[in-house]
Amino acid sequence: MLYRAHVLVEVSSNSVPLGALQIKELFSAEIKRRGLSQEVQVLETGSLGSEIPSPFVVIYPDNVIYAPVHPQDVPRIVEEHLLKGRVVEELRFKTPSSGGVGELVSTFPLQKERRVVLRNSGFIDPNNIEDYIARDGYQALAKVLSSMKPLDVIEEVKASGLLGRGGAGFPTGLKWEFTYKAPGEEKFVVCNADEGEPGTFKDRLILEGDPHSIIEAMTIAGYAVGASKGYIYVRAEYPQSIAHLEKAINQAREYGLLGKDILGSGFSFDIKIRKGAGAYVCGEETALLNSIEGGRGEPRIKPPYPPQKGLWGKPTVINNVETLANIPPIILNGAKWFKNIGTPTCPGTKVFTLTGNIVNAGLIEVPMGITLRELIFEIGGGIPGGRGLKLVQTGGPSGGTMTPELLDVPMAFDTLPKYNSALGSGALTVIDDSHCIVDVVKSFAEFFLHESCGKCTPCRIGNKRIVEILENIERGKGTRESLVLLKALGENMKATAFCGLGQAAPNPLLRCLQVFEEEFAAHVEGKTCPVGVCKLEKKMVYAK
Amino acid sequence: MMGAITVDDKLFEEVDQIIDRYAGEETPLLCILQDLNAKFGYLPQPVLQRVSKKLGVPASKVYGVATFYSFLETRPVGKYVIRVCKSTPCHVRGATDVIKILKKELGIKEGETTRDGLFTLEVTSCLGVCGVAPAMMINETTYGNLSEGRIREILALYRQ
Ligand SMILES: Cc1cc2nc3c(=O)[nH]c(=O)nc-3n(C[C@H](O)[C@H](O)[C@H](O)COP(=O)(O)O)c2cc1C
Ligand code: SF4
Ligand code: FES
Numbered sequence A: 001m002l003y004r005a006h007v008l009v010e011v012s013s014n015s016v017p018l019g020a021l022q023i024k025e026l027f028s029a030e031i032k033r034r035g036l037s038q039e040v041q042v043l044e045t046g047s048l049g050s051e052i053p054s055p056f057v058v059i060y061p062d063n064v065i066y067a068p069v070h071p072q073d074v075p076r077i078v079e080e081h082l083l084k085g086r087v088v089e090e091l092r093f094k095t096p097s098s099g100g101v102g103e104l105v106s107t108f109p110l111q112k113e114r115r116v117v118l119r120n121s122g123f124i125d126p127n128n129i130e131d132y133i134a135r136d137g138y139q140a141l142a143k144v145l146s147s148m149k150p151l152d153v154i155e156e157v158k159a160s161g162l163l164g165r166g167g168a169g170f171p172t173g174l175k176w177e178f179t180y181k182a183p184g185e186e187k188f189v190v191c192n193a194d195e196g197e198p199g200t201f202k203d204r205l206i207l208e209g210d211p212h213s214i215i216e217a218m219t220i221a222g223y224a225v226g227a228s229k230g231y232i233y234v235r236a237e238y239p240q241s242i243a244h245l246e247k248a249i250n251q252a253r254e255y256g257l258l259g260k261d262i263l264g265s266g267f268s269f270d271i272k273i274r275k276g277a278g279a280y281v282c283g284e285e286t287a288l289l290n291s292i293e294g295g296r297g298e299p300r301i302k303p304p305y306p307p308q309k310g311l312w313g314k315p316t317v318i319n320n321v322e323t324l325a326n327i328p329p330i331i332l333n334g335a336k337w338f339k340n341i342g343t344p345t346c347p348g349t350k351v352f353t354l355t356g357n358i359v360n361a362g363l364i365e366v367p368m369g370i371t372l373r374e375l376i377f378e379i380g381g382g383i384p385g386g387r388g389l390k391l392v393q394t395g396g397p398s399g400g401t402m403t404p405e406l407l408d409v410p411m412a413f414d415t416l417p418k419y420n421s422a423l424g425s426g427a428l429t430v431i432d433d434s435h436c437i438v439d440v441v442k443s444f445a446e447f448f449l450h451e452s453c454g455k456c457t458p459c460r461i462g463n464k465r466i467v468e469i470l471e472n473i474e475r476g477k478g479t480r481e482s483l484v485l486l487k488a489l490g491e492n493m494k495a496t497a498f499c500g501l502g503q504a505a506p507n508p509l510l511r512c513l514q515v516f517e518e519e520f521a522a523h524v525e526g527k528t529c530p531v532g533v534c535k536l537e538k539k540m541v542y543a544k
Numbered sequence B: 001m002m003g004a005i006t007v008d009d010k011l012f013e014e015v016d017q018i019i020d021r022y023a024g025e026e027t028p029l030l031c032i033l034q035d036l037n038a039k040f041g042y043l044p045q046p047v048l049q050r051v052s053k054k055l056g057v058p059a060s061k062v063y064g065v066a067t068f069y070s071f072l073e074t075r076p077v078g079k080y081v082i083r084v085c086k087s088t089p090c091h092v093r094g095a096t097d098v099i100k101i102l103k104k105e106l107g108i109k110e111g112e113t114t115r116d117g118l119f120t121l122e123v124t125s126c127l128g129v130c131g132v133a134p135a136m137m138i139n140e141t142t143y144g145n146l147s148e149g150r151i152r153e154i155l156a157l158y159r160q
Helices: A020-033 A071-083 A129-134 A139-147 A150-160 A172-181 A202-209 A211-225 A239-254 A285-292 A321-325 A327-333 A335-339 A372-379 A437-451 A457-474 A480-496 A500-504 A507-515 A517-524 B009-020 B029-040 B045-055 B059-068 B095-106 B148-159
Strands: A005-010 A040-045 A057-060 A064-066 A188-193 A229-234 A270-275 A316-320 A349-356 A362-367 A389-394 A400-402 A427-432 B080-085 B119-124 B136-138 B141-143
Touching: A005 A020, A020 A040, A020 A071, A057 A071, A064 A071, A129 A211, A129 A239, A139 A211, A139 A327, A150 A172, A150 A211, A150 A327, A150 A335, A172 A211, A172 A316, A188 A211, A188 A285, A188 A321, A202 A211, A202 A239, A202 A321, A202 A349, A211 A229, A211 A239, A211 A270, A211 A316, A211 A321, A211 A327, A229 A239, A229 A285, A239 A270, A270 B029, A285 A316, A316 A321, A321 A327, A327 A335, A349 A372, A362 A372, A372 A389, A372 A427, A389 A437, A389 A507, A400 A507, A437 A457, A437 A500, A437 A507, A437 A517, A457 A480, A457 A500, A457 A517, A480 A500, A480 A507, A480 A517, A507 A517, B009 B029, B009 B045, B029 B045, B029 B059, B045 B059, B080 B095, B095 B119, B095 B148
Parallel strands: A005 A040, A188 A229, A188 A316, A229 A270, A349 A427, B080 B119
Antiparallel strands: A005 A057, A057 A064, A349 A362, A389 A400, A389 A427, B080 B136, B136 B141
């Protein structure tokens, strides 16, 4: 159905405690009372950034933001704006910094936006399986079960060129093929919904907004590789995702889309949820397996890889939430359709999460190959307060560091490594020039120190030493030697740490030591912090 | 505090009930500890020992798991556990101030519990709501866009 207007109510972990759900209901009721239900649709949306007070409402296509909205404002907005077409200036959100009128630069959907994995988020009620089915949900599963052999499914996924979205970008079809070929009666499908990388929250929004797409994709994966059991490992920080998934799993079972003899095909598959308990390292695939097995989430040595020996030693395919969300559309529309999106070597879309010093924090799904300039300055609305860009951390602390001269590099798994960077999970943390590089790098290092599992020495002790040295530098106790030591420590850790956590931990440090050499030098030689963040005694001003 | 746990047969009965719920599951140790933690607020030693005995899993392994995860507590905690994020996206948007304000408002340091047993303050990594940084979680509810005023408002909700 076509609507002449959309009312987007912010329903997020942030606005619900402030009455967002009540606001949404009031809008629906008032719109119905006014006989506008056929013309105006009420939708939920996420936060748009900290400048806009919660709960807010955006009205499209007029692009008007009302914020914060109180229950008593609703009848007025409906009567004046939606019925009579007059903006209620008094309730309209004004940007505090500029004094101007808050307006989303973009239209809905955004021009550059391309929704594949978020195809249903914001459009359906995630707690109603019929909404999902009405938008072609479970069609791909029906197609697979009725007309494709497991190897056909694997071939289609391989042909699509889909690369895993969990960070490493491994070809999904190949992983499925390894698992299919591995000998063994019992096999497993695991969905990695641990999502602990700072700056990343895309998987949460997929799980909260469209849980059935993950259930459908896992069932397809189970059919393809020969598994009859699946586990979704969700981090404990996401109670809302867990609640939506539980409901969705029960509904799918009721409809015969999960469980025994699915759609009368003879194929059986069921899914269980396992809740994490607050440990970032559990996102690493083998640590995740140990955690599902009830133990400490410490990584295992690889090889053997999970497709050979995974959960309880059985062949296991582990995929990220966003990877899985791509599967039903690929099956329905074909590999060729998918290859036409994004870049030739890295097809499809990517969900990016914009965080840090950016005007519109939030998420956006766009074709692979988009540039940082487009993401930050067009979609993200730039940097608040007219500050300059210092750096962008892509893919969280484990990803890559991008500096302003790399703003026009196409973002994809295979392009960023050419610039010593990495796409990772798609998180973008924008850091403006009011931040000191020593402080920023220390913040990354503290994260790894907090999250190191302690199994191996380079990571357990290395991260501790890095934080200590950086603290000393901040206090004016650093020397040239400190920088040499930091570099050596970092390189050692990269070479010797047991798992990806310890190996990636020094990445932001090593890169920033190089790129921001002068700023580090100012701290250790001039004993001064050029940005004025560190508590250095101002003995003398660093002169170049 | 939720700390007043008496060790008696009734306690063990409750522990056993939770363990029995997972009778059909392969390796359910973590699930059991999560449920016990939710029930008692933390995992007292006698409870851990009971789990070890009943599952036939060495006590060292049970302790190992109980101490590995940040959502499992081995010491009594307050009724509400506040977890403040200090990862970089929150950090660049003022997480340091948030922690300072919370310490001042509650009169405690990181890892401590208020004397009335209401709040425990913990500093932690990304909570996955970085779009509304700086953020914190109180038990299972997440709060974002924190400012001094908003923190006071939120704490007041829990103090009622
Ligand atoms: C320390 C560490 C943390 C990780 N965290 C996650 C995570 O939170 N979510 C995820 O999907 N993959 C994570 N990964 C990557 C997984 O090990 C694995 O590559 C991924 O789940 C595979 O799925 P994909 O092929 O669909 O990308 C992490 C890896 C490491 C080394
Ligand atoms: S690198 Fe760090 S997280 Fe990985 S095994 Fe070693 S100590 Fe654990
Ligand atoms: S960085 Fe704080 S919630 Fe993600």
